Amino acid sequence: MPRRIWHRPVWLVPATIVLVAGLGVLVWRFSPRCDPGFIEYRMLVKTDIPTALAVASDGAVWFTIEFSDAIAVFRNGKIERFPKGTQNLEPLGLGVDAAGAAWYTDTPKRAISRISPDGSIRSFSLSTPIVNLGRLAVAPDGAVWFADVTTASVTQLQHGVFMRHDVGSLGATPYGIAVDTGGTVWATLQGEDKLARISSDSEVTKLDVPTHSSGLGDIAVDQSGAVWFLELRANKIGRFGEGRFTEFMIPTPSAGPTALAAAPDGSVWFTELSAGRLGRLREGRVTEFRLPRADSRPFGVTVDKQTMSGTPTLAGGWGCCPRSQHRLHEPQASAHQPTMATVRHAFAVRKRPTPTMSSAAPIWTHPIQRLLSQVRMSCPICAATTPTTTRTDAKPRLNTSTVKSPRMSFPLAIAASRMAKAPGSGNNPPAMPKPSRMARLGLVCVIASMSCV
DSSP: OOOOOOOOOTTHHHHHHHHHHHHHHHHHHHSOBOOTTEEEEEOSSTTOEEEEEEEOTTSOEEEEEETSSEEEEEETTEEEEEEOSSOOSOOOOEEEOTTSOEEEEETTTTEEEEEOTTSOEEEEEOSSSSOOEEEEEEOTTSOEEEEETTTTEEEEEETTEEEEEEOSSTTOOEEEEEEOTTSOEEEEETTTTEEEEEOTTOEEEEEEOSSTTOOEEEEEEOTTSOEEEEETTTTEEEEEETTEEEEEEOSSTTOOEEEEEEOTTSOEEEEETTTTEEEEEETTEEEEEEOSSTTOEEEEEEEETTSSSOEEEEEEEEOOOOGGGOOOOOOOOOSSOOOEEEEEEOOEEEEEEOEEEEEOOEESOOOOOOOOTTSOOOOTTHHHHSOEEEEOSSOOSSSSSOEEEEOOSSOHHHHHHHHHHSTTOTTSOOOOBOOOEEEEETTEEEEEEOOBO
8 A cells, every 4th residue: 555645835944944034033133232342351359340431532441440449541451450549439520631641539538639641649639528529521621520419519620729610509419510622511410400501601501301300310412512411210311402402212111321422423322220231322213232241230331532433431340342343233223213202492590600719739648538328429320229218317408307318328339230130129238249341342431330149
């Protein structure tokens, strides 16, 4: 009896191939990319947490280190670490001048300090007994500007003299600082949901942002003069230009944007602390890059503006790519299309020139001082990474019996890492960190904070 021979349909094999290929394309098209251009550099000390970043004109990348008594620079393919004599406490402010020296906020020392390329440090003492400082920027004329939460001011340091510009009441909470090519200074006021603009003649103008309680953070000015800023709680990137505000939603929900940098080609790079990604906004479209490590907590970002595209470097884990290799494969856009949530014309709500001056005699040594627990933190991720507590123990300046403010009981990046993984669990002591790294995509540097085990 002859056997029946079963013939497979001719169309089945090619149909299967097409189906598998289609699924592969969909996964590749709509998933965040981990770009092969990322290169990581391990910190020299396991407990070091790189925090703020700035790139010098020669390509050297300076960065501050939380949980450490040092500041460091990446150059000639290696990290150099310089002891500075005091333990860092939220070293959020950092900028580089034309000579390649780095200026940074030194909260325990109650000073603004300058470290030259050879490692020598000079410090300028602040007059207040307690300081709480935000970001720092260096203007084209060499003046150093920084946010001073303690005095609710944006302060200029030039030729050894501090000039203070009041930007509101004690609850204004200035944080982000940026200076455009014309010398105009921009700042974010977290407590007032406003941007502050300080003109060259010291006139202060304040503008309301469209979203209330948006959690204003970092700020940057691009080459066209447009102002970009982060809205952490609103999960948006804001832009102010041509007399109006525009907001762009970040595709990943609750991404936790913490740092912002504008590139020469018009792109805006930002970190997503909770999502562990690097984001780019260009021509109204957001592209997200998945970092090499799933437990990354990117906290800081900067761009090398000596290149046309501006290559990002991340901090919090640290990695880079040589300048000659910055032309990378262009990933596809995220599946979620960014939307313009708000377009609103701006109007000035307050104008007043309020400069005050004080001398800034340089100091060379100073005992370590930590902020009192009552002082309100200026970092924008505090509200997102620490539980809100009600305090009745202090006698506040406000006419009320209770003051609600975010508190942080251990270093910033550790708290950010813990809370990004387990919101609301900040009452337990921090775990020991895994080694931190710095990452780089082309020439965009990113501090990618370590995770805690």
